[in-house]
Amino acid sequence: MTRFAEKNTAITGVGMSEVSRGATKSALALTVDAALEAIADAGLTRADIDGFATWPGERADGSGFSPVGCAALQDALRLEVGWYGGGGEAPGQYGAVFNAIGAIAAGLCRNVLIFRTMYEATARKSSYANSLLREGQRQAGPFSWYAPYYTYAAALQQALFFNLYVHKSGITPEQVGQIAVNQRRNAALNPNAIYKTPITLDDYLASPLIATPLRLYDCDVPIDGAAAIIVSRMDIARTLKNPPIRIEAIGSSMRYRNSWTQLDALDTQAQPKVAEMMWGRTDLKSADVDIAQLYDGFSFHTINWLENFGFCERYGAKDFIEGGTRIALDGDLPVNTGGGALSGGRLHAYGAVHEACTQLWGRAGKRQVSGDPQICATSTSGGPLAGAMLLVRD
Amino acid sequence: MTQAPARILPVIDRDSEAFWTWGVDGKLAIHRCADCAYFVHPPVPFCPKCDSRDVMPHAVSGRGRVVTFTVNHKSWVPDLPVPYVLALVAIEEQEDVRIPCNIVDCAPQGVIFDMPVEVVFERVEDVWIPLFRPVHS
Numbered sequence: 001m002t003r004f005a006e007k008n009t010a011i012t013g014v015g016m017s018e019v020s021r022g023a024t025k026s027a028l029a030l031t032v033d034a035a036l037e038a039i040a041d042a043g044l045t046r047a048d049i050d051g052f053a054t055w056p057g058e059r060a061d062g063s064g065f066s067p068v069g070c071a072a073l074q075d076a077l078r079l080e081v082g083w084y085g086g087g088g089e090a091p092g093q094y095g096a097v098f099n100a101i102g103a104i105a106a107g108l109c110r111n112v113l114i115f116r117t118m119y120e121a122t123a124r125k126s127s128y129a130n131s132l133l134r135e136g137q138r139q140a141g142p143f144s145w146y147a148p149y150y151t152y153a154a155a156l157q158q159a160l161f162f163n164l165y166v167h168k169s170g171i172t173p174e175q176v177g178q179i180a181v182n183q184r185r186n187a188a189l190n191p192n193a194i195y196k197t198p199i200t201l202d203d204y205l206a207s208p209l210i211a212t213p214l215r216l217y218d219c220d221v222p223i224d225g226a227a228a229i230i231v232s233r234m235d236i237a238r239t240l241k242n243p244p245i246r247i248e249a250i251g252s253s254m255r256y257r258n259s260w261t262q263l264d265a266l267d268t269q270a271q272p273k274v275a276e277m278m279w280g281r282t283d284l285k286s287a288d289v290d291i292a293q294l295y296d297g298f299s300f301h302t303i304n305w306l307e308n309f310g311f312c313e314r315y316g317a318k319d320f321i322e323g324g325t326r327i328a329l330d331g332d333l334p335v336n337t338g339g340g341a342l343s344g345g346r347l348h349a350y351g352a353v354h355e356a357c358t359q360l361w362g363r364a365g366k367r368q369v370s371g372d373p374q375i376c377a378t379s380t381s382g383g384p385l386a387g388a389m390l391l392v393r394d
Numbered sequence: 395m396t397q398a399p400a401r402i403l404p405v406i407d408r409d410s411e412a413f414w415t416w417g418v419d420g421k422l423a424i425h426r427c428a429d430c431a432y433f434v435h436p437p438v439p440f441c442p443k444c445d446s447r448d449v450m451p452h453a454v455s456g457r458g459r460v461v462t463f464t465v466n467h468k469s470w471v472p473d474l475p476v477p478y479v480l481a482l483v484a485i486e487e488q489e490d491v492r493i494p495c496n497i498v499d500c501a502p503q504g505v506i507f508d509m510p511v512e513v514v515f516e517r518v519e520d521v522w523i524p525l526f527r528p529v530h531s
Contacts (some may be wrong), residue, residue, distance in 0.1 A: 053522065133402045135471070144404035145436060145492045148523045149480055152470035156480050159464035167462070209467040211480070253531050261482065266462060280482050 004281045005105035010244035011391065012111070012236035013042025013230040014357045019192055019345045020121065023224035027067040027119040030226040032076055035113055038228035043241035044111055049230075050081045054116060055096040056088025064123030066116075068226070073115065083108035090381035091252040091274065092295075093349035094387035098252045100231050110233045116350035120222035121354070128194040137332025145261050155219060157260055157383065159211035162300040165267040166213050169315040170301070173213070177204035178324040179299035180342055181336075182218040186329060189337025189367035194221050195343045216304035217341045218299040220341035227350035229357070243394050245360050248375075250276030260383045269301075270386040271308035271379070278312070278388040286310035289390075290373035291359055292333055293352035305379050306335075309388070334369045349380040353389075360393040403521050408435040410453030417515030424450035424491055433488040455484025456513035458483040458526065460479055461492055465502045478500045483511055483526050499527035 015037025017030035027278055039046060049257070070086040083103040091098060093116065100112040119169040125211025133139065139147035151157060165171070181201055187193035199217065207216040230365040237244035251274035256264045263269060286309055303317045311333055312320040327335040336364070338344050338355035345351060356362050379388045406414050412423035413435075425434045427441035428448040434441060438507035439449050463481035479497040484490070497505050498514065 061405055135400070135402070137406045138403050140405035144410070146480075147404050148401040148518070148521070149496050150398075150401070150470075150474065150478060151480060151494070152468070152474075155468075156464060156466055159466075160462045160480065160482055163464050164462035164507075209465075211464040211466040211468065214464075259436065261494055263489075264489060266482070292397075 004099045004249070004346060005252050006247040006281070008234045009101050009104055009231050010234055010246045011229050011353070012232040012237045012240045012242055013038045013040070013044065014354045015039070015041055015228040016192065016347075016351070017226040018352050019194065019223050019225035019347065021194060021223060022121050022125065023389055025222070025238050026077055027064075027117050027226070028072055030380065031068045031115055031117045033072055034226035034228040035073065035077065035115055038113065041242065042111070042230040042232065044230065046077055046079065049079055049113045049305070050113050051083040051099050051100060051103055051112035052079060052081060052082060052112070053096040053112060054086040054112050055090055057086030061383040062123060064119035064121070064222075065120045065223070066113075068117040077086045079113075083390060091254065092382065092385040092387040094250070094380050094389060095252070096386065097231060097247070097389065098250055101250070103246065104231070105107060105234050110236050112231045113228060114231060115226060115228040116346060117226040118222070118346060120346065120347060121223050121224045124222055127325055142260055151165050154382070155214055156211050158298055158300070159214050160285070161263070161266050161269055162298065163213055165300060165304065168267050169318060171318040173205055174201060175194055175318045175322055176213070176218065176299060177201050178321040178327070179296070180204050181301050182327050183296070183336050183340045184325050184343045186367055187335050187343035189365070190338045190344060193339040193344040195339070209374075214298060217342065220297050220346040221343070223345035223347070225345060225347055227347045227354050229350070229353055238269065242289045242361060245357055247391045248390040248392040249281035249283065251275055251386070253277045256384060258384045263384055268304055268308060269381055270384050271304055271381055274386040274388050275308045275310065278390055282390055284375065284390060284392075288375055289333065289377045290371070291337060292335050293340075293376060294335060295336070295349055295352065296336055296342050297346070297382060299342060301381050302336065302340070305381065309377055309379070325384060329367060329369055337364065337367055354379050358389055360391065368370045398475055399473055401518050401523060403404060403518060404520070409439065413437060413525075416451065416453065417517070417524060420515065421453040422456045422513045423451040424485060425449050425455050432486050433465075433485070433491045435491040446454045451464055454485050454487050457486040457529065458493070458511055460488070460497065460505060460509040460511060462507065463497065463505050465505070481505065481526070493524060495524060495526045497527065498525045504528070
């Protein structure tokens with residue numbers, strides 16, 4: 001299956017800034033911290049970076065959702081590159097990685113710096129208390145259809161999908177709560193996590209309802225922080241200091257209606273065919289996967305991915321996560337091993353890639369999964385958007 | 395929902411104008427293909443089923459069913475009365491035309507999957523906002 005371009009690329013370094021509920025430095029400074037750490041981790045210098053990318057690109061709207069784009073980082077680091085790109089119309093957050101794979105295949109660049117910066121903790125302490133609607137401003141675009149209905153946050157839109165999933169699957173709050181409990185248990189072993197105090201299932205059940213079925217502990221935590229990864233062409237990756245983490249397969253498809261209201265499969269969202277595409281580009285199977293870093297903007301995304309990656313049957317996630325032992329650090333399939341976005345902080349799927357590499361390189365300290373994990377499945381999602389990657393350490 | 399914050403209004407364009415304004419006559423407008431009768435929503439002047447360009451706003455019955463819903467408990471902005479229901483309603487005429495809405499004239503706890511509902515409109519400025527309420531037999 002060498003015809004797939006991602007197989008000629010690998011992650012060669014990762015970096016992460018301080019992650020906090022209120023940064024002591026600017027969003028650009030956090031981005032520079034993460035970028036320099038990733039470049040050094042790969043054993044490269046700024047001069048070696050000949051491509052860079054981000055998702056969704058700079059949004060100078062005060063929301064903190066993406067305050068740093070390609071232009072700002074290029075000038076900060078004075079990068080000289082053959083290719084760059086940032087933009088939100090992509091298969092979710094990993095769109096930047098997928099674009100980088102194409103750029104490497106096209107011969108435009110060899111070592112691509114990919115970054116994601118969030119400054120939502122600071123933004124929400126000021127006027128940006130909700131994420132979707134602006135008082136007094138008319139709403140255009142895909143969310144205009146929701147605008148008049150007090151749809152202030154993604155939580156409400158997603159709750160529509162999750163409530164139908166609950167209705168069809170019969171999953172109970174006690175089962176759903178295992179995701180949050182597991183990730184807090186993992187976060188307690190992660191020095192960089194936001195919330196490290198363990199929670200019980202009772203704590204989960206007592207956490208405030210946001211929009212049924214979502215409770216507070218089902219929602220990721222807005223932070224200030226940045227993550228960066230280096231994706232290199234394979235021949236170069238093999239000369240660098242870290243064992244290459246090969247991008248074995250990707251799922252980037254859009255085979256459903258790209259609409260937040262008319263999604264073809266409301267309860268599974270766009271994930272199934274993205275997963276199908278990824279598995280179609282590798283000889284590996286879901287049973288080969290050692291660990292999983294599954295998108296957890298909301299805990300139900302993780303539950304959906306367990307099924308859509310094929311770790312269990314449709315509507316079988318409730319049994320898979322029952323009791324929480326299978327998804328624990330010492331379970332059959334350790335999930336979101338650093339605490340994920342729920343407890344580690346919302347680095348919007350790039351925290352997940354960072355944690356995947358940390359585990360695959362055996363650097364995870366007290367939360368290191370035993371048995372020398374080599375294969376990690378990772379994913380993003382949200383409504384009509386989804387992306388997936390299978391990562392394999394040589 | 396008394397004293398609720400103002401509803402955020404949509405930008406209206408040529409394609410969405412009928413949907414947001416035919417409520418003045420009590421009608422819910424959904425684009426329909428004149429050649430094959432497929433409903434196209436959100437409105438686009440193209441039929442993905444038969445490639446027709448003859449797709450126009452059409453007054454539907456205004457009846458539908460609750461495909462899914464959520465009961466919102468969080469007060470996202472000051473003075474937002476909670477709980478309230480956000481739902482997706484599929485129109486009676488076609489399953490895959492789903493309209494986001496609030497369910498009104500009904501206790502939030504009374505909303506259930508597949509509940510039959512009918513449209514009512516709330517006017518705000520130049521927009522007639524479709525809402526749905528239970529069908530009382």
